[in-house]
Amino acid sequence: MHRPFSPTVRRRRLAAELRRLRDAQGLKLSAAAKLADVPASTLSNIETAEARRIKARDIDALADLYQAPAEAREALHELARESKEQGWWSKYKDVFGGNALPDFEVEASMIRTYQCQVIPGLLQTPEYSEAVFRGGRAYTENEVQRLVEARLQRQQILSRHDPPQIWAVIDEAALRRKLDHPHVMRDQLQHLLNVATRHNVDIQVLPFTAGMHAGLAGSFVILDFPAEMDPGIVYTETATDSLFVQDVPSVQRFVTIFANLNSAALRPPHTLKFIQQIMESDDQYDDD
Known part of the structure; x- marks a missing residue:
């Protein structure tokens, strides 16, 4: 089975390649649009x-204007088709809205995430994920089920023959948060x-003893891609919106924070012992 691809990543790659070809010809966008008889607004959007x-x-x-060789022309067409x-x-627009994180996760070679309140979505159990969405009492029963279903679909990338490298830093607060049903947290x-034993998963706990730290502004995800022409991006979200950060200086700032x-x-290794100690420290994870 071939590796799945992201239409959005393909659009970004097509955009970068066309800019490169245009720059190689020394043309400004407006001039290229006029010479190729392509509306300037269309070329700008591409x-x-x-x-x-x-x-x-x-x-x-x-491709004619930029004197692209045959193989480059075909690559451009393939990118356009895949985009x-x-x-x-796409079946979960009600969940992801216009900015779908899985659209990038599916092609990422490394996913670095810092989570300060909850366990990262890619590492959640179904029951824990359900508890997260029920916690704020903001969703109906049907919405909760849709959200959990979509989150489990996201996790399928971990079962591929070529899964991305997952590097998660989780605040101690997320590990000690009590749930209505203690066995869910246990x-x-x-x-x-269990997942920390996988070759592609690294988990670190940020303990309370670390004091003030670089991640106090909140959780975020950094996604890196195998192709050099696909620059890394950062994903952050609030209760009402999600944001993809793509400009290089801002992405680099998040890399430094991570x-x-x-x-x-x-x-x-110390993280695994720490989690085990939390589980053994008292009876909070045993149901009455």
């Missing part, structure tokens, strides 16, 4: 990866111990 439907005629016109495909997450902590969190957190 080069900013905002175009959802890209005409083959426009690709051919730009129109829809991933499984099973979640055991799940962390490096600081990594330094302040317990090493993976």
